[in-house]
Amino acid sequence: MPTMEVDGQMVSWEGKKTILQACNDANVPIPHYCYHAGLSIVASCRICLVEMESPDPKDPAKMVKLPKLTPSCQTPAVDRMKVTSKSPKAVANQKAVMEFLLINHPLDCPVCDQAGECYLQDYSFNYGRAESRFEEDKIKNPKKDIGLHVLLYSDRCILCTRCVRFTREISGSGELAVFGRGAREEIDVFPGKTVDNPLSANVIDICPVGALLDKDFLFSQRVWFLKSAASISPISSGGENIFIHHNHGRIYRIKPRFNADVNKWWISDEARYTWQFVHENRLHACHRMQYGSFVETSWERAYAQTTEDLQKAVRDNGPGSTAAVLSPFASTEEMFLHAKFARSIDPQAWLAVTPPRIDGQDQVFKNPATGAVTFTIRAEKAPNRRGAEKITAHFGGNACALEELAEKIKNKKVMAVLASADPLPGMDKPVLAAIGAAPTLIALTSRHTGLYEKAGLSMPTCTWAEKAGVYENCDGRIQAFQQAIDPLENCRSDGRIFWDLLAHEGTHSAAAVRHEMAAAGLADYANVAIPQVEKPLEVMEFSAL
Amino acid sequence: MAFPGPILLKRIPAEPGGRHLHRYDDYVATGGYESLKKALAMPPADIVKLVVDSGLRGRGGAGFPCGSKWTFLPKDIHPRYLAVNFDESEPGTFKDRYLIDYDPHILLEGIAIAAYANSITTSYIYIRGEYHREAQILEEALAEAYSHGIFGQKHAGTEFTHNCYVHRGAGAYICGEETGLLESLEGKRGWPRIKPPFPAIAGAFAKPTIINNVETLACVVPIVEHGAAWFKAMGTPSSSGPKLFGISGHVNAPGVYEEELGIKMSTLIEKYGGGVKGKFKAAIPGGISMGILATNQYDAELDFDIGKKYGVLGLGTAGVIVMNDQTSLPRILRNIVRFFSHESCGQCTPCREGTSWMHKILNRIVAGRGKPHDLDMLLELSQTMGAMPGTTICGLADGANWAVKTFLQKFPDDFKAVVKSPLVAGVSVPMAVTVSGAAAAPAGV
Ligand SMILES: Cc1cc2nc3c(=O)[nH]c(=O)nc-3n(C[C@H](O)[C@H](O)[C@H](O)COP(=O)(O)O)c2cc1C
Ligand code: SF4
Ligand code: SF4
Ligand code: FES
Numbered sequence: 010m011p012t013m014e015v016d017g018q019m020v021s022w023e024g025k026k027t028i029l030q031a032c033n034d035a036n037v038p039i040p041h042y043c044y045h046a047g048l049s050i051v052a053s054c055r056i057c058l059v060e061m062e063s064p065d066p067k068d069p070a071k072m073v074k075l076p077k078l079t080p081s082c083q084t085p086a087v088d089r090m091k092v093t094s095k096s097p098k099a100v101a102n103q104k105a106v107m108e109f110l111l112i113n114h115p116l117d118c119p120v121c122d123q124a125g126e127c128y129l130q131d132y133s134f135n136y137g138r139a140e141s142r143f144e145e146d147k148i149k150n151p152k153k154d155i156g157l158h159v160l161l162y163s164d165r166c167i168l169c170t171r172c173v174r175f176t177r178e179i180s181g182s183g184e185l186a187v188f189g190r191g192a193r194e195e196i197d198v199f200p201g202k203t204v205d206n207p208l209s210a211n212v213i214d215i216c217p218v219g220a221l222l223d224k225d226f227l228f229s230q231r232v233w234f235l236k237s238a239a240s241i242s243p244i245s246s247g248g249e250n251i252f253i254h255h256n257h258g259r260i261y262r263i264k265p266r267f268n269a270d271v272n273k274w275w276i277s278d279e280a281r282y283t284w285q286f287v288h289e290n291r292l293h294a295c296h297r298m299q300y301g302s303f304v305e306t307s308w309e310r311a312y313a314q315t316t317e318d319l320q321k322a323v324r325d326n327g328p329g330s331t332a333a334v335l336s337p338f339a340s341t342e343e344m345f346l347h348a349k350f351a352r353s354i355d356p357q358a359w360l361a362v363t364p365p366r367i368d369g370q371d372q373v374f375k376n377p378a379t380g381a382v383t384f385t386i387r388a389e390k391a392p393n394r395r396g397a398e399k400i401t402a403h404f405g406g407n408a409c410a411l412e413e414l415a416e417k418i419k420n421k422k423v424m425a426v427l428a429s430a431d432p433l434p435g436m437d438k439p440v441l442a443a444i445g446a447a448p449t450l451i452a453l454t455s456r457h458t459g460l461y462e463k464a465g466l467s468m469p470t471c472t473w474a475e476k477a478g479v480y481e482n483c484d485g486r487i488q489a490f491q492q493a494i495d496p497l498e499n500c501r502s503d504g505r506i507f508w509d510l511l512a513h514e515g516t517h518s519a520a521a522v523r524h525e526m527a528a529a530g531l532a533d534y535a536n537v538a539i540p541q542v543e544k545p546l547e548v549m550e551f552s553a554l
Numbered sequence: 555m556a557f558p559g560p561i562l563l564k565r566i567p568a569e570p571g572g573r574h575l576h577r578y579d580d581y582v583a584t585g586g587y588e589s590l591k592k593a594l595a596m597p598p599a600d601i602v603k604l605v606v607d608s609g610l611r612g613r614g615g616a617g618f619p620c621g622s623k624w625t626f627l628p629k630d631i632h633p634r635y636l637a638v639n640f641d642e643s644e645p646g647t648f649k650d651r652y653l654i655d656y657d658p659h660i661l662l663e664g665i666a667i668a669a670y671a672n673s674i675t676t677s678y679i680y681i682r683g684e685y686h687r688e689a690q691i692l693e694e695a696l697a698e699a700y701s702h703g704i705f706g707q708k709h710a711g712t713e714f715t716h717n718c719y720v721h722r723g724a725g726a727y728i729c730g731e732e733t734g735l736l737e738s739l740e741g742k743r744g745w746p747r748i749k750p751p752f753p754a755i756a757g758a759f760a761k762p763t764i765i766n767n768v769e770t771l772a773c774v775v776p777i778v779e780h781g782a783a784w785f786k787a788m789g790t791p792s793s794s795g796p797k798l799f800g801i802s803g804h805v806n807a808p809g810v811y812e813e814e815l816g817i818k819m820s821t822l823i824e825k826y827g828g829g830v831k832g833k834f835k836a837a838i839p840g841g842i843s844m845g846i847l848a849t850n851q852y853d854a855e856l857d858f859d860i861g862k863k864y865g866v867l868g869l870g871t872a873g874v875i876v877m878n879d880q881t882s883l884p885r886i887l888r889n890i891v892r893f894f895s896h897e898s899c900g901q902c903t904p905c906r907e908g909t910s911w912m913h914k915i916l917n918r919i920v921a922g923r924g925k926p927h928d929l930d931m932l933l934e935l936s937q938t939m940g941a942m943p944g945t946t947i948c949g950l951a952d953g954a955n956w957a958v959k960t961f962l963q964k965f966p967d968d969f970k971a972v973v974k975s976p977l978v979a980g981v982s983v984p985m986a987v988t989v990s991g992a993a994a995a996p997a998g999v
Contacts, residue, residue, distance in 0.1 A: 052748045053901040055945055077944030083748055102945055105938040109907035142931065145914035168900065187743065190726070191898040192910030 011088035015039075016095050020086075028081035028092055029057055039094050040103060040132050042110075042217050043169040044082035047274045048178055052083040054169050056106040056132070059099050062091040078102055100136075107137035110167045113148045113192065114218075117165060123219025125232040126546070129167065150195055156184075156204030158224055158278060159213060163195045166220035172196060172212040178376045179275065179383045182206040196220070207372060207386055210282075211275045214265060225282060226262045232546060235261055238493035239540035241480050242280035243338055243432075243473045246365065246389035248482030249276045253284075253474055253493035254546070260284050260474060260494065266540070271486065277386045284474070286433055290456045292469035293499045308501070311468050312510055315427065318449050318466070319354045322425035329357035329407060332414055334428035334444060337365050339503050340478025341396035341487075341534070342522035343429070346507035348404045351427060353511065359423060360401045360408040363431060363440045365391030387483055391431070392473075395481040403531055415443035425449035429503050430460045432472050453503055469500045476502040477519040479537055489519075489539045557788060557814040561776050561796045562769065566656045568811075573656050575691065578698035581659040587704065589778040593667045594709050601671035605774060607782035609794035614639050614730075614767030615841065615870050616949075617793075617858045620774075624672055626754035627762045634762040636669055636677040637739060637753075638771060641723060641730030643682050644841035645893060647873035649798035650768040652810040654688045658695035662718065664771030666704055667778055669716045672764060677718040680735050683725030692720050727897035731948045732765040733757075734899065745901050746948035769798055789815035793857035793869075801827040803837070803876035816857040819847070823876060832878035836965070840870025842890045843953025845960030846883075865964070867956040883968045887961045888916040894954035905951035908939030912958060924973035933962050 012021040015028070015037050022031035030046065032039050042054035058078035064087070065071040072091065078098060093099060110129065118124045150163035173185045173196065184202045187194050198204060204212065213221045235254040242249040242263070250266040263284055265276040295311035296303040306314075322331050333351035335344045351358040372386040401408045409417070417423040426447040430437050432455045441459040444450065452464035461467045475496040479489045496502065501509075508517035515521065520539075527535035560566070565576050565584055574580075581587070593601055606621030627634060638661070642650045654661060665677050681689050696718060700706045705718050721739055723729045729738040733747035736758050757763020773795060777785050786794045793815035799822055802808045806828030813822060819837060823830060837847045839856065845866040847854055854864045861868040877886065895909035912935050915928050936958035940951025962969055 050748070051901070053903070053947065055903050058944060079944060080748070101938060105945075106903050109903050109911070109939070112907055112911055143911065145911065145918070148910075167903070168906065187900065189900070191895055191900045192906050194900040194906070 011086065013086055013088065013090035013092060015092045022086060026086050028059065028061070028079075028084050028086045028090070030082075031086045032081070032092075039081050040136055041082055042128065042132075042167060043171065045171050045174075045215055045274075048171060048174040048215075050083050051170060051174070052080040054106065054167070055080065056103055056136070057081045057094075058102050059092050059094045060096045061093070063087050064089050103132075103136040104138055107133055108142070111137070111141065112143040112145075113164070114167075115147065115149075115164050117162075117219065121162075121165065121219040122222050122227060122232070123165075123216075127219055128217040129219075148192060153197065155198045156209050158210045158282070159204050160222045160224055160227065161196060162220050162222065163197075165218050166196055167218055168194065168196070169217060170196075171215045171217070172221055175212050175215060176204065176206070178378070179211070179374065180206040180208040181374055181377045181383070183377075185212070207277055207279065208275060208374065208384060210278050211265070215274070223262065230256060230261045235546045237542050237544070237546050238474075238491045239266060239542050240474070240490040240493060241392060241482075241488045242276065243392040243480070244280045244283050244390065245277070245387040246391060246394060246483035247272065247385065247387040248392060248480055248486060248488050249280045250488070250540075251276060251280065252542075255474075255493050258494045258497070260287055271482070271488075272384070275384055277384075279386065283433070286456070287472045287474050287494075290434070291497055291500070292454065292456060292461065292467070293497070295466070295468045296461070296464075297467075298465045306466075308468070308509075311466060312506075314466055315451055315468075315510060316354065318451065319351075319425050319427065322449055323355045326424050328355055329359065330423055331355040331425045331427070332359035332361060332417070332423045332444075332447075334411070334414070334426060334440060335360065335362045335397045335400065336429040336431050337363060337391035337394040337397050338431045338433070338473070339393065339397075339429050340473075340476065340490075340519065341393060341400060341481060342478050342519045342526065343503040343507065344393075344397055344400040345403075345526050345529075345531070346504055346511060346522060347427075347429060348400050350507045350510050352404060352406070357407050359414060359417065360404060360406075361411050361414045362394070362397040362401060363411060365389045365394050366436060389483060390433075390436075392480040392482070395483065395485060396479070396487075399481065399531070399533075403529070411439065411443045418444060418447045423447065425451070427451045428453065428460065428464075429470070430454035430458055432456065432470075453506060455500065468506060470506070471496045471500045471502040475500065476504065478504065479519070479523070479534070487533055487537060489537050491540060491542065557796065557817075560812050562653060562660065562772050562798060563657075563810070563812045565660075566652070568809075575655065576657050576659065578659060578695070578702060581657070585779075586659050587663055589775045590663050590666050590670075590704070593670055593778050594712055594714070598671045598673060601667065601778065604777060604782050605671070608777045608785040609782075609792075610770065610773050610777060610785065611793065611858060612767055613769035613773070613797070613871075615644065615843075615868075617869060620766065620770050623754065623766075624668075624764060626752070627672055627764065628755060631762050632673070633676060634672065634674050635758045635764070636665065636672070636674045637732070637735060637758055637763055637765045638665060638677060638679040639730060639732065639735060639765055639767045640679055640681040640685070640688070641727075641735060642685070642768070642871075643725075643727040643730050643897075644843065644871050644873060645890075646802055646838060646875040647800055647841050647871040648802075649800045649810050649871065649873065651685060651688055652800075653768065653772060653798065654691060658691050659699065660772045660775055661692075661768055662695060662699050662704060664774045665718055666716060667774050668764070668766065668771055669718075670709075670712075670714050674764070675716055677716065678721045678739055678758070679718065680721050680723060680729070680739055682730070683723045689720060689722055696720065726899075727893075728899040728948070728950060731950065734948065735765065736763065743899075745899050748947055790855070790857050790859070792859055797856070797872055799826070799856065800871070800873040801876065802873070804831040804878040804881070805829065805876050806831055816855050818853050819851075819856055819874065820853045822856060822874065827874075827876070830876055830878055832880060834876070835879040835881055836877045836883065838873075838875040838877075839864075839866055840868070840872040840874065841953075842875070842893065842957055843949070844868055844870040845956035846964060848964040866960060867952065883961055883965050884916065884920055884972050887957060888913070888920045890957045891916050891954060894950060894957075898950060898954075899948075902940075902946040902948075902951065904939035905946045905954070908935050908951065909954050911935060912954065919969070919972055922972070926970070926973050928973055929962060929966075929969055932958055936962075 010021040020035040041057040062072040062074040249272040250268040374384040452467040477492040523534040610620040611617040728734040729744040734744040738744040811826040895913040936955040
C-alpha cells in the first residue's frame with residue numbers, strides 16, 4: 010500500500026486518492042472548505058494548502074521539495090511523499106484565508122443556527138487569529154428565501170460553491186449559481202426558480218457555515234443541546250441512513266448519515282422532514298370497546314383480552330380462523346414475535362402483510378454532465394417489506410395476500426385478526442378496507458387511525474424513533490437502527506408487546522429477539538452490525554465530507 | 555543585428571494619416587499569405603521545429619516559449635483546437651487592437667500556419683467584448699479569407715482544412731486568462747480552471763488546445779518567411795525577435811511602436827514616444843499587473859529578464875505606462891487595485907477578499923484617512939494573497955500584489971506622506987517597520 014508522511018503521521022491509502030482524501034480517510038486533519046468527497050474538486054477556498062516533498066521520478070532516492078504551496082484537495086497522493094500542513098508557510102496561509110473569510114462575515118454567532126456545528130467557528134479556533142484587523146465597512150448581503158426548505162443568509166456565505174455544485178452534479182436541477190464578481194458576488198437562484206428539488210435540503214448539510222439554513226429547524230434548538238441516534242429512515246424502501254437529533258424526548262431534525270453503499274452523503278427531503286407523526290395525534294392508552302364506546306383499559310387487561318379473544322376464536326371456529334397482519338413499518342424482530350405469537354395460539358393462523366404504498370416510479374437522479382446515477386428515491390414507501398416477506402416465509406404454513414384475507418373475513422373463514430398498523434397518516438386505508446369487518450379486531454397502533462376506530466381492542470405502540478431493530482431495504486440489505494427517544498407516555502413497541510404476550514423471560518430487547526431468531530434458523534440475524542454514536546451530537550464528520 | 559525596421563507593423567506607417575485597413579487584396583499585394591504557401595509545402599513538424607528554434611516567446615504576458623507549448627499536444631487526440639487570445643484587457647495594453655485595426659490578415663495567416671503545423675481543424679478568436687470595431691474587422695477579414703480558400707476548404711496538395719470563428723466575450727478581464735477564456739468560450743462563467751489538466755491535454759471542450767496571443771501568432775508569419783536564425787538575431791539571447799510596445803501616460807507621442815526586445819525603456823520613450831512630458835518618475839513596464847519601475851530604473855531593458863533584474867513581475871504585455879513627477883502614486887495604486895478588485899473572478903478566497911480589502915484601505919488613504927499601520931497591512935496582504943506562490947488559482951492576484959508590493963517598496967515616501975498620524979492622542983500606533991525599513995529599489999544591473 011502506498012504510504013506518505015503527513016505532519017509526522019504515516020498515512021496509507023489504496024487506489025487513486027488526493028492528499029486530502031487520503032488524510033480524511035485516515036483521520037489526519039487538514040482544513041478544507043470547498044472540498045466535498047461527493048462533489049467535483051474546485052480547489053478555490055485555498056485553506057487546504059500544504060507544503061510537500063515527493064520522490065524525484067528520475068532518481069527516486071532523492072526528494073524534491075515544491076517551492077509552492079500545494080492544494081492538498083487537488084494534488085494526487087504519491088507513495089513516500091512528505092506533506093506538512095503545519096509549516097510556517099502553510100500556517101500563514103491558513104491564518105490568512107481565515108482572516109479573509111471573516112472580514113465580511115457578520116458577528117451573528119449568537120443568533121445563528123449553525124453555531125456549534127460551524128466550520129468557520131471551529132477553524133477560527135484551530136487555525137485563525139483572535140482579533141480582527143479589518144477596519145473597513147463590511148459588505149452586507151441580504152437574507153433570501155430561496156426554496157421550500159432552505160433559507161440563504163448570503164452575508165454568512167464563504168462562497169465555497171458546494172451548494173451550487175450539489176444542484177449541478179447531484180440533484181441535476183441546477184437552480185443555484187454564483188452571481189456577480191469579486192467580493193460582491195453572491196449565491197442566488199436563477200430568476201423565477203426556487204430550490205425545490207426532492208433532494209434540496211442536502212445543501213443545508215454541506216454548507217460549512219450558517220449561510221444555508223433549514224426553515225423547519227430555524228431557531229428551534231441550540232445544536233449543542235441535541236443528542237444523536239443512528240437510525241434508518243422508515244419513509245421509503247431505500248433505507249437511507251440517518252441521524253435522529255433529539256432532546257428531552259422530542260425530535261428536532263433528521264440528518265443524513267454516510268453510507269457508501271446506500272445513500273452516500275445524502276437523503277431525500279421526504280426522509281428528512283417526515284417525522285412529525287412521531288409527535289402528532291398519538292395514542293397513550295389501551296382502549297376496548299364496551300357497549301359501543303371506547304373505554305381505557307390497562308396493559309394487563311389488554312394483554313389478557315388479546316389472548317382470550319384469539320383463543321376463543323380458535324375454540325369456536327377451529328384452527329385457521331385467526332390471522333396476523335404484519336406491517337412493513339415494523340422491525341423484522343417485531344414481525345418475528347408477532348408471527349410467533351399468532352402461531353402459538355393458532356398453529357394455522359394466517360399471516361398477511363400490508364402492501365406498502367407505491368408512489369409512481371423510483372425517482373432516479375443523475376449528474377447531467379456524466380450521466381452517473383447520484384441518488385434514487387424509492388417509490389415503495391415502507392422500510393421493511395422484505396423483512397415481512399422473510400418472516401412469512403420462515404414460518405411457512407398459512408399465508409395470504411391482504412385481499413385474500415379480506416375474502417376470508419367476508420366468508421367468515423377468519424373471525425379474529427391481530428393487526429399491526431402502519432404509523433404514517435393515511436397509510437392504513439387499505440388495511441382497514443380489508444380487515445375492518447373482522448368480528449374480532451385487535452389493533453396495535455401508534456395513532457388515532459381508522460383501524461383504531463374499528464378495533465374492539467387497541468394498544469398504543471411506538472414509532473421507529475422510540476425503538477431499536479432492523480429493517481431490510483429494497484436491495485436486501487439488513488440495517489440496524491438505534492432507539493432515539495424513550496417510548497412516549499404509556500406506549501409500548503410491538504416487540505415489547507409480543508415479548509410480553511409470549512411470556513418471554515427477561516427484559517425485551519431487539520438484540521435478544523435477534524438471538525432467538527438466529528437460534529430458530531434465521532442465520533442472517535446472528536451478527537447484525539449495530540451503528541454506534543460516539544459523541545452526543547453526532548453529525549456526519551466534516552472530515553468525511 | 556540591429557532592428558531592421560517594422561516587421562509586424564510593416565503595413566502600418568507611423569504617421570496616422572498614412573494608415574489604412576488592409577483588406578485581402580492589399581494584404582496579398584504586399585506579400586501576404588506567402589508564408590502560408592511556404593508552410594503548406596513543409597512537413598508540419600518542421601514548422602513546429604522552426605518556431606522552437608526561433609525562440610519565440612508568448613506575447614500575451616507570460617512569455618512562455620511558443621514552440622514548446624505546441625509540442626505539448628498529445629500525438630493522437632483529435633479534434634484539437636486553437637484559441638486565439640484577443641481579450642486584451644490589461645490596462646495600458648492596446649497593441650493587438652492596433653495590429654488588427656489595420657492588418658487583420660496577418661493574424662489569420664498566423665492562425666492558418668499554426669493550425670497546419672499542429673493538425674488543428676478549428677480555431678476560435680476570442681475577442682474582448684468592448685472591441686466592437688475589431689470584431690467587425692475580423693469578421694469581414696474572415697469572410698474574405700474564406701472566400702479565397704484560406705479557411706473552410708482543402709488547400710491544394712494537402713488534406714488540410716481548417717475553420718476559424720470569432721467568439722465575442724462580454725467584457726471581463728479574467729476571460730483573458732487562458733483557462734477563464736476556455737470556460738467563457740464553452741459558454742460558462744469565466745472562472746479559471748485548476749491545473750492539471752493543462753489546456754494542451756484537455757482544453758476547450760476537454761480536447762487538446764493551444765492558446766496563443768494575437769501578436770504571438772502574427773510573429774509566426776515572418777518566422778516562416780525569414781527563418782529562425784533571422785528572428786533570433788533580433789533581441790537578446792533569452793528574448794528574441796521584434797515586439798510591439800504600447801506607450802501611454804506622460805509622453806509626447808503615445809502609441810504602438812515596434813522594436814526589438816531588450817531595448818532600453820529610455821530609448822523607447824525618447825526615440826518613439828517623443829520623450830517624457832515633464833520629469834520622469836516611474837513607469838509600469840507592461841500592463842498594470844507587472845508592478846512599477848523606480849525613478850532610477852529608467853534605463854531598464856525591456857525583455858523577458860526584466861523581472862529578475864529590476865524587481866518587477868515581468869515584461870507582461872509591454873504596454874509601458876509612463877508617469878512624471880506630478881503623479882500621485884497612491885492614487886494610481888488605488889486605481890490599479892480598484893481594477894483588480896473589480897475584475898477578480900471571486901473564486902479564490904485570498905484574491906476575492908484580499909483585493910477588495912486592499913482597495914478599501916487605499917480608498918481610505920487617498921481620502922486622507924490613512925494611518926501609518928495601513929501601509930504595513932497593505933504590504934502584508936500583498937505578500938500573503940497570491941504572492942505567496944500557489945495561494946491562488948490564476949495570476950490575477952499576483953498582478954494586484956506586485957503592484958502594491960513594488961509601489962510601496964520603491965516609493966515608500968510617497969505613501970508615508972499621505973498617511974496621517976493617529977488621530978487619538980496618546981495611542982501609539984507602531985510605525986510601519988517594513989515600509990520604513992524597505993531597501994531602496996535596486997538600480998538595475
Ligand atoms: C488575469 C490574466 C489576464 C490575462 N489576459 C490576457 C489577455 O487579455 N490577452 C492575452 O493574450 N493573454 C492574457 N493573459 C495571459 C494568458 O493566460 C496566456 O498566458 C496567453 O494568452 C498565452 O498566449 P501566449 O503564450 O501566446 O502569450 C492573461 C493572464 C492572466 C493571469
Ligand atoms: S451558501 Fe454555504 S455551501 Fe453555498 S457557497 Fe455559501 S458557504 Fe458554500
Ligand atoms: S486568482 Fe482571483 S481571478 Fe484568478 S481564479 Fe482566483 S479569484 Fe479568480
Ligand atoms: S482549496 Fe482545497 S479544500 Fe478548498
